[in-house]
Amino acid sequence: MNTGKDAIYSQPQQVGAFTFDQNVAEVFPDMIQRSVPGYSTIVDAIGQLCGRHAKDNSRIYDLGCSLGAVSLAASKYVQAQNSQIIAIDNSEAMAKRCELHVQAFKSTTPIKVICDDLQNVEIKNASCVVMNFTLQFIPPEQRKAIIEKIYAGLDQGGILILSEKLKHDTEQGNELLIDLHHEFKRRNGYSDLEISQKRTALEDVMRTDTFEQHQSRLTSAGFIDVIRWFTCFNFASMVAIKG
Ligand SMILES: Nc1ncnc2c1ncn2[C@@H]1O[C@H](C[S@+](CC[C@H]([NH3+])C(=O)[O-])CC(=O)[O-])[C@@H](O)[C@H]1O
Numbered sequence: 001m002n003t004g005k006d007a008i009y010s011q012p013q014q015v016g017a018f019t020f021d022q023n024v025a026e027v028f029p030d031m032i033q034r035s036v037p038g039y040s041t042i043v044d045a046i047g048q049l050c051g052r053h054a055k056d057n058s059r060i061y062d063l064g065c066s067l068g069a070v071s072l073a074a075s076k077y078v079q080a081q082n083s084q085i086i087a088i089d090n091s092e093a094m095a096k097r098c099e100l101h102v103q104a105f106k107s108t109t110p111i112k113v114i115c116d117d118l119q120n121v122e123i124k125n126a127s128c129v130v131m132n133f134t135l136q137f138i139p140p141e142q143r144k145a146i147i148e149k150i151y152a153g154l155d156q157g158g159i160l161i162l163s164e165k166l167k168h169d170t171e172q173g174n175e176l177l178i179d180l181h182h183e184f185k186r187r188n189g190y191s192d193l194e195i196s197q198k199r200t201a202l203e204d205v206m207r208t209d210t211f212e213q214h215q216s217r218l219t220s221a222g223f224i225d226v227i228r229w230f231t232c233f234n235f236a237s238m239v240a241i242k243g
Pocket residue numbers: 020032043063064065066067068069070088089090091094116117118119131132133134137138
């Protein structure tokens with residue numbers, strides 16, 4: 001029976017590359033809550049940030065929306081008239097479930113769910129673009145073009161909210177933050193086997209950048225300010241502002 005509890009790596013197995021398939025989609029709320037320090041706080045604050053920045057007649061993009069947590073938080077706070085939330089994910093299992101979640105909530109700001117690669121979707125007339133732990137799953141060589149495309153699609157004064165798992169720029173510091181994160185997962189009920197098998201699964205799929213790499217990519221694209229508004233261990237969230 002599916003209990004919604006993440007037990008994907010609980011048994012010894014031949015570990016393959018991590019994918020956002022049906023099995024992951026079914027347990028995703030439990031997985032992300034027990035794996036990302038501050039997840040609920042981050043999602044709610046992103047909703048608030050969207051509420052502050054959304055303009056009338058503009059779009060809010062949730063790129064890599066998974067089950068739509070950010071879109072739903074934004075819809076709770078956004079008061080702008082005639083605005084629209086566009087939620088995109090290239091995992092069919094995620095997008096299908098996201099559609100069900102969205103339909104279950106009544107929102108004055110409509111949420112449109114699209115199943116596609118975020119790189120295929122036009123971004124225009126955007127007051128807010130959110131990538132909540134999505135860029136880290138994009139091959140590193142494709143990241144610059146995505147940030148530039150987001151910048152081009154944002155209105156003046158628009159914001160990009162970017163949350164990422166970070167690599168620290170010293171080996172000692174990096175190991176400390178990874179250790180603290182693993183301790184967080186252990187306290188949330190994951191065994192050493194689960195932690196280590198998932199780490200193996202993520203190795204080639206989730207490539208982390210340092211804060212400095214993100215900051216320099218964002219400023220090179222044209223963003224005038226990058227504000228790191230949340231950090232817990234090796235997880236952070238930034239707001240980049242288009243002047
Ligand atoms: N190229 C791509 N195009 C579209 N979607 C993609 C792509 N690559 C990966 N994804 C999607 O990005 C999501 C990343 S999870 C985001 C959590 C969510 N933001 C949340 O606030 O709950 C982060 C995590 O699980 O750590 C998955 O649903 C992928 O299918």
